[in-house]
Amino acid sequence: MKLAKFPRIRLGHGPTPLEPMPRLSELLGGPNLWIKRDDCTGLATGGNKTRKLEYLMAEALAQGADTVITQGATQSNHARQTAAAAARLGLQCHIILEDRTGYKQEEYRHSGNVFFDVLMGASVSEVPADTDMDAAMAALAEQLRARGKKPYVIPGGGSNTVGALGYVTCALELVDQANNTGLVIDTLVHATGSAGTQAGLVVGLEGARSQIPVLGIGVRAARKPQEDRVFGLAERTAEMLAVPGSVARESVVANCDYVGDGYGLPTAGMIEAVTLLSRTEGILLDPVYSGKGMAGLIDLIRKKHFKKGQNVVFLHTGGAVGLFGYRQAFDGLKPATT
Numbered sequence: 001m002k003l004a005k006f007p008r009i010r011l012g013h014g015p016t017p018l019e020p021m022p023r024l025s026e027l028l029g030g031p032n033l034w035i036k037r038d039d040c041t042g043l044a045t046g047g048n049k050t051r052k053l054e055y056l057m058a059e060a061l062a063q064g065a066d067t068v069i070t071q072g073a074t075q076s077n078h079a080r081q082t083a084a085a086a087a088r089l090g091l092q093c094h095i096i097l098e099d100r101t102g103y104k105q106e107e108y109r110h111s112g113n114v115f116f117d118v119l120m121g122a123s124v125s126e127v128p129a130d131t132d133m134d135a136a137m138a139a140l141a142e143q144l145r146a147r148g149k150k151p152y153v154i155p156g157g158g159s160n161t162v163g164a165l166g167y168v169t170c171a172l173e174l175v176d177q178a179n180n181t182g183l184v185i186d187t188l189v190h191a192t193g194s195a196g197t198q199a200g201l202v203v204g205l206e207g208a209r210s211q212i213p214v215l216g217i218g219v220r221a222a223r224k225p226q227e228d229r230v231f232g233l234a235e236r237t238a239e240m241l242a243v244p245g246s247v248a249r250e251s252v253v254a255n256c257d258y259v260g261d262g263y264g265l266p267t268a269g270m271i272e273a274v275t276l277l278s279r280t281e282g283i284l285l286d287p288v289y290s291g292k293g294m295a296g297l298i299d300l301i302r303k304k305h306f307k308k309g310q311n312v313v314f315l316h317t318g319g320a321v322g323l324f325g326y327r328q329a330f331d332g333l334k335p336a337t338t
């Protein structure tokens with residue numbers, strides 16, 4: 001893979017830790033559970049978009065951009081990390097937020113990630129659900145160009161071939177960590193949305209000939225469109241890295257049974273997973289992605305999808321700041337009794 005020829009700017013702390021989760025493993029009584037802490041990338045509370053932005057921002061600077069434009073849902077972790085990266089590099093940042101949930105609560109609309117977007121100096125505009133977000137970004141880019149700016153447009157979730165390189169890098173980092181500690185990873189599980197994380201992982205793991213299967217837990221689309229999207233991006237990323245055709249269609253697997261009523265809408269499984277991780281491992285998940293991803297993993301363990309003795313790694317993609325935007329979803333939560 002010709003990875004080194006792509007410019008990269010270090011924005012995150014790394015390598016991120018790979019740690020066991022002994023208490024959760026014991027409680028569930030299934031495989032040995034491990035966690036790859038990409039919530040600890042460090043960029044304004046971290047998350048998986050940081051790795052993508054290391055390549056995207058490098059390309060923006062290489063093209064002489066002075067401004068970045070991106071989009072996401074109201075509580076977008078991607079928008080928040082983009083705002084942070086832009087602040088750090090001295091670029092202007094424009095964020096277009098799509099009201100995908102229709103939630104009117106003050107905390108959803110202004111706390112959590114949105115608070116941080118504004119705090120880090122991004123300009124934020126809001127548009128209704130089902131807006132053509134790519135067209136909205138293109139229109140804004142045009143306006144800015146007319147004012148003499150040099151905008152660089154980052155797609156939602158940072159998921160294009162350049163962004164996916166961040167997770168090719170993560171795959172190599174994980175294989176290296178596993179080798180150094182003698183850990184045989186049987187499956188890597190994570191939440192999959194805009195597809196860049198999973199696409200990068202499957203390309204990187206294949207490039208390392210690791211034979212580690214990846215299981216994406218969907219948070220928005222149905223299985224077929226989600227897998228098609230991941231596979232398409234993986235194919236284009238592999239081509240860009242001069243290893244065309246290296247990813248097999250069968251190696252792209254998404255389980256989309258844990259979406260619930262829709263993107264960003266809480267589920268009972270998510271509430272349970274977030275609470276359980278908090279109380280067994282002291283780890284904060286997020287309500288939109290890693291909470292549903294972990295809900296899927298927990299359910300699959302209960303259904304004996306994995307064997308005892310296997311090593312399952314959960315990639316924690318970050319986003320706990322979003323909990324502040326979703327605090328009301330946890331209103332039924334009972335404090336532990338003394």
Ligand SMILES: *Cc1c(COP(=O)(O)O)cnc(C)c1O
Nearest residue numbers: 077193194195196197289317319
């Ligand atoms: C964006 C995001 C994901 C999904 O990653 P994709 O590359 O968009 O599939 C997972 N978890 C969190 C916390 C995210 O912010």
